[in-house]
Amino acid sequence: MTQRFYITKNLDVFEFDAEKEWGYPRHKHHFFELTFVLKGSGKHVLNESVIDYKEGDLFFLTPKDEHEFIIGEPTKFGVVKFTEQMFLEKATFSTSTYWRKNLEAVIFHRNIVAKSVISCATDKEQLFRLYHLIKSELHSPLTYSRNVLSELFGALLIILSRNLKSTLKNSGHVYDKNKVDLILTYIRQNVQNKELIKVDVIAETFHLSPNYVGIFVKKHTGISLQRYIMETKIKIAENLLKQSSLSVGEVAEKTGFTDSSHFNKTFKKYTGKNPSEYQGDK
CATH class of the missing domain: 2.60.120.280 (Regulatory protein AraC)
Structure with a gap:
């Protein structure tokens, strides 16, 4: 040890x-x-x-x-x-x-x-x-x-x-891989706090230009920064809908959506299902 x-x-x-x-x-x-x-x-x-x-x-x-x-x-x-x-x-x-x-x-x-x-x-x-x-x-x-x-x-x-x-x-590639992993971890840990996942906050936290953060993440992951944030939110929403007694509106609020309508539309776009269908799977 x-x-x-x-x-x-x-x-x-x-x-x-x-x-x-x-x-x-x-x-x-x-x-x-x-x-x-x-x-x-x-x-x-x-x-x-x-x-x-x-x-x-x-x-x-x-x-x-x-x-x-x-x-x-x-x-x-x-x-x-x-x-x-x-x-x-x-x-x-x-x-x-x-x-x-x-x-x-x-x-x-x-x-x-x-x-x-x-x-x-x-x-x-x-x-x-x-x-x-x-x-x-x-x-x-x-x-x-x-x-x-x-x-x-x-x-x-x-x-x-x-x-x-x-x-x-x-050793730029290794360094970049390490940094992008840290950024993605940071997003997963803070995705429910909309202030902490703003582009300028992420940029300041990881010493990157706000204009470069999205380019940097897409270069190393193949998807945009905003898409990764949204996919992370949807994954959390799926778990909340399946494993908690929260209403759709409460899940929308917890995952940082402005209203239930926006949440429903976005959720269906990414999963192919309505949020209520996940609640029915309990």
Whole structure:
């Protein structure tokens, strides 16, 4: 059974050596983790993937990921752990919408690319330098250390995000499939709240242009966004008619139709039956 690890600080850094074994079972975290490979090599098991690692690699783990390292050559790891609260704290005091939209779009999703997140050679040096600066500031705090850590952490995440986005572009189909699945799940979960399934709300939630949401969904599903919403509503209506004592009018209201007449007409269009016929099937 996969274990889950916890931390008590919003931000923490530590290093350790693994001569022959990593020293931990395969596990998940309730926090985010950046693992810097300072020296050594071996294999990294991340979710369903197994890939080689080497000195200079950097792996990003979210609370949705599980992983373990299999040591080949003696390895030194540097680990930055941070909670969602640390990210939100930085976002709250930032005037840039980049934090609230672009950055969280790649930070808060389960990994779909298992390899090292560094895609830019010049960024590799910057990321490792920021790691050492954060470690030094955290372990030897001086006046305004909290402010310095916040800025260093912010720079680290922005450069990380740039590299994650570049990596995801090279695996665009997988990334898009993951995102469209999230959109469809969101619709199923919120379809009875007409405010939450408005195009502009869906667009804002998933960091897409309102004009592009429908195109994006149709490209990957073959049906329009509005048709998927309507089919989901009709499926819920079918279940309510069969399994509850609600009247047709009450089912129409619960599934977001303006009136019973509109509901009856739409229901028959999609199912070939009147709603009352489903009630008769109980």
